[in-house]
Amino acid sequence: MDKDEMTTHQKIRYVQDTLFVISGKWKLPILIAISQGSSRFREIQRNVPFITTKVLSKELKDLEINKLVSRTVSEDSSVRIEYKVSPYCKSLAPLVDEMIIWAVNHRRKISEE
Amino acid sequence: MDKDEMTTHQKIRYVQDTLFVISGKWKLPILIAISQGSSRFREIQRNVPFITTKVLSKELKDLEINKLVSRTVSEDSSVRIEYKVSPYCKSLAPLVDEMIIWAVNHRRKISEE
DNA sequence: ATTATTGATATCCTTAAGGTTACTGGCATC
DNA sequence: GATGCCAGTAACCTTAAGGATATCAATAAT
Numbered sequence: 001m002d003k004d005e006m007t008t009h010q011k012i013r014y015v016q017d018t019l020f021v022i023s024g025k026w027k028l029p030i031l032i033a034i035s036q037g038s039s040r041f042r043e044i045q046r047n048v049p050f051i052t053t054k055v056l057s058k059e060l061k062d063l064e065i066n067k068l069v070s071r072t073v074s075e076d077s078s079v080r081i082e083y084k085v086s087p088y089c090k091s092l093a094p095l096v097d098e099m100i101i102w103a104v105n106h107r108r109k110i111s112e113e
Numbered sequence: 114m115d116k117d118e119m120t121t122h123q124k125i126r127y128v129q130d131t132l133f134v135i136s137g138k139w140k141l142p143i144l145i146a147i148s149q150g151s152s153r154f155r156e157i158q159r160n161v162p163f164i165t166t167k168v169l170s171k172e173l174k175d176l177e178i179n180k181l182v183s184r185t186v187s188e189d190s191s192v193r194i195e196y197k198v199s200p201y202c203k204s205l206a207p208l209v210d211e212m213i214i215w216a217v218n219h220r221r222k223i224s225e226e
Numbered sequence: 227a228t229t230a231t232t233g234a235t236a237t238c239c240t241t242a243a244g245g246t247t248a249c250t251g252g253c254a255t256c
Numbered sequence: 257g258a259t260g261c262c263a264g265t266a267a268c269c270t271t272a273a274g275g276a277t278a279t280c281a282a283t284a285a286t
Contacts, residue, residue, distance in 0.1 A: 003210060012142040014216035015212050018216040025129065025132065028129075029129060042231075042232060048125060052274080052277095054235080056234095057233080058273095078283065079283085081233065091219075094214075094215075095208075095215050098207050099131040101207075102131050102204065102205065104127060106130065106204075137244090138244080153262080153263090154263050167264090167266090168244060191252090191253065194264095
């Protein structure tokens with residue numbers, strides 16, 4: 001269905017669906033960090049400022065459940081745990097880009113008054 | 114600044130800014146309802162399913178503070194209170210569109226497994 | 227030997243978001 | 257005269273999100 005044919009109620013339902021999946025302070029930041037190359041737990045933590053281990057651990061599990069992130073254990077000489085974004089996760093890219101663009105603009109708007 | 118030149122940390126900061134402004138279950142749904150023509154309090158409430166008066170009242174105040182919505186009192190024979198989205202609010206349109214597109218796709222993805 | 231790093235888990239706590247129910251005063255309608 | 261619509265407000269409550277701190281066993285570096 002095209003969005004131009006949707007009723008107000010339908011649009012609202014869809015937007016609430018998306019908000020539900022990406023809701024919270026940390027999910028998108030974590031996805032950004034992983035997709036930019038962080039794969040180890042501590043590495044992700046270093047690249048997502050101020051997140052605590054408890055929250056990171058919980059959010060990674062959520063993202064795994066939602067199939068946006070994969071967790072693999074590789075065993076060569078010692079154990080290595082690696083997180084990767086799934087191919088499906090990349091479908092969020094246009095949305096994330098729009099959010100960045102909007103925030104840049106918003107900051108300009110706020111500062112000019 | 115273009116987003117391709119940004120560091121991971123900068124991208125995360127911007128995305129968190131946007132998340133902060135549109136966070137919560139109701140702000141975007143309310144904006145959608147108003148921009149599709151609802152202008153009276155009860156009318157907005159009817160068009161945003163399940164929202165309570167208390168929450169709607171509070172969210173409208175927030176949106177007014179953030180200059181996304183205007184509240185005007187007109188007095189012809191009786192009092193009329195009208196809410197409108199600001200011109201600036203329209204800058205959120207591409208973001209909202211992306212959210213709708215993503216949710217439509219996500220629903221298909223989820224249902225096909 | 228000891229200190230640091232990794233990938234977490236456990237416990238406790240605070241805050242904010244949101245929901246529930248009830249109510250109000252002014253106007254209009256039946 | 258009662259009922260209903262409008263634009264809210266008030267008081268209270270529940271739940272979830274997130275933060276603070278401590279700890280752990282397994283490796284790695286010094």
